[in-house]
Amino acid sequence: MAMGSFDANREPEGWVADLSASGAIADAAFADLTTVISRGLRRALAGRGVSEADLEDFVQESVVRIHQKLDTFRGDSKFTTWAIAISIRVALTHLRKRRWNDVSLEALSRGNGLAELQTDESAAIQVERNQEISRVLRVMQRVIQNDLTERQRVVLLAKLAGMPKESIADQLGLTSNALYKATHDARKALKKRLIEEGIDEEEVREAFMDASSTSEVPTR
Amino acid sequence: MKYTIDQLRGLARATAETRPDEIDCDEWLARVAAYIEARSDEAPLDPEMAAVEQHVKVCPDCRAELEALMRATEEG
Numbered sequence: 001m002a003m004g005s006f007d008a009n010r011e012p013e014g015w016v017a018d019l020s021a022s023g024a025i026a027d028a029a030f031a032d033l034t035t036v037i038s039r040g041l042r043r044a045l046a047g048r049g050v051s052e053a054d055l056e057d058f059v060q061e062s063v064v065r066i067h068q069k070l071d072t073f074r075g076d077s078k079f080t081t082w083a084i085a086i087s088i089r090v091a092l093t094h095l096r097k098r099r100w101n102d103v104s105l106e107a108l109s110r111g112n113g114l115a116e117l118q119t120d121e122s123a124a125i126q127v128e129r130n131q132e133i134s135r136v137l138r139v140m141q142r143v144i145q146n147d148l149t150e151r152q153r154v155v156l157l158a159k160l161a162g163m164p165k166e167s168i169a170d171q172l173g174l175t176s177n178a179l180y181k182a183t184h185d186a187r188k189a190l191k192k193r194l195i196e197e198g199i200d201e202e203e204v205r206e207a208f209m210d211a212s213s214t215s216e217v218p219t220r
Numbered sequence: 221m222k223y224t225i226d227q228l229r230g231l232a233r234a235t236a237e238t239r240p241d242e243i244d245c246d247e248w249l250a251r252v253a254a255y256i257e258a259r260s261d262e263a264p265l266d267p268e269m270a271a272v273e274q275h276v277k278v279c280p281d282c283r284a285e286l287e288a289l290m291r292a293t294e295e296g
Binding site: 077127208 | 221222223224225227228229230231232233234235236237238240242244245246249250252253254256257273276277278281283284285286287288289290291292293294
């Protein structure tokens with residue numbers, strides 16, 4: 001790659017034009033993009049124990065992905081913020097899938113784990129003590145067992161178990177959009193039935209409030 | 221599979237936050253850069269940006285990506 005002066009402050013259109021060009025202009029733009037992504041991912045992944053080799057792989061794959069998606073850049077943000085967001089999707093997808101590499105939906109299904117809302121011991125104690133939690137979970141249990149399709153049930157409960165969306169999609173042969181739709185439809189069915197049973201969203205929030213949990217939307 | 225109270229809390233909250241017109245994870249990715257810059261401006265969020273915020277209330281994977289993007293774009 002050609003080595004010129006680093007220019008991470010190109011205008012958004014400048015990035016798209018330079019990365020779409022050929023020869024020395026493109027080489028310089030790719031080198032600058034690699035630097036931006038490398039710095040961004042280092043900060044994004046700090047503390048996760050990601051190796052240098054993995055980081056390098058994530059950077060290279062990200063640069064290719066960003067180039068493929070250039071025509072989808074809407075120009076409503078800095079180009080570099082948009083590019084780093086894509087690189088984070090690339091890196092975290094790999095890390096999520098790796099963590100769940102050896103876990104199959106079949107294994108999660110054992111003991112009816114993807115058919116009903118079974119509680120562990122500590123959860124069972126809280127459910128017994130808190131009538132509101134108990135009431136909400138009873139309704140949700142009925143919906144999961146009676147109202148959801150098999151796909152909706154499996155997707156919802158696998159996500160609840162913590163399995164990443166990419167692993168579920170791979171194992172079920174679904175696109176990410178189809179996976180999201182199945183989850184969304186399942187949640188809509190749960191919410192509809194809760195409302196029919198006289199439990200509105202505020203009551204659900206209050207029943208499951210936990211002072212130790214993180215806020216709903218991350219803040220700086 | 222037996223679920224912990226934190227997992228059940230996550231499902232209950234995601235259910236409470238469910239909206240009929242949510243954006244999916246791909247659309248969220250297309251908008252999140254503009255969202256993070258809009259937030260740093262402290263300007264009121266328009267409906268497109270509010271949908272980005274709503275999505276992270278129901279999607280833990282995208283929530284983790286938003287946290288990572290905030291770390292990556294922090295000044296200093």
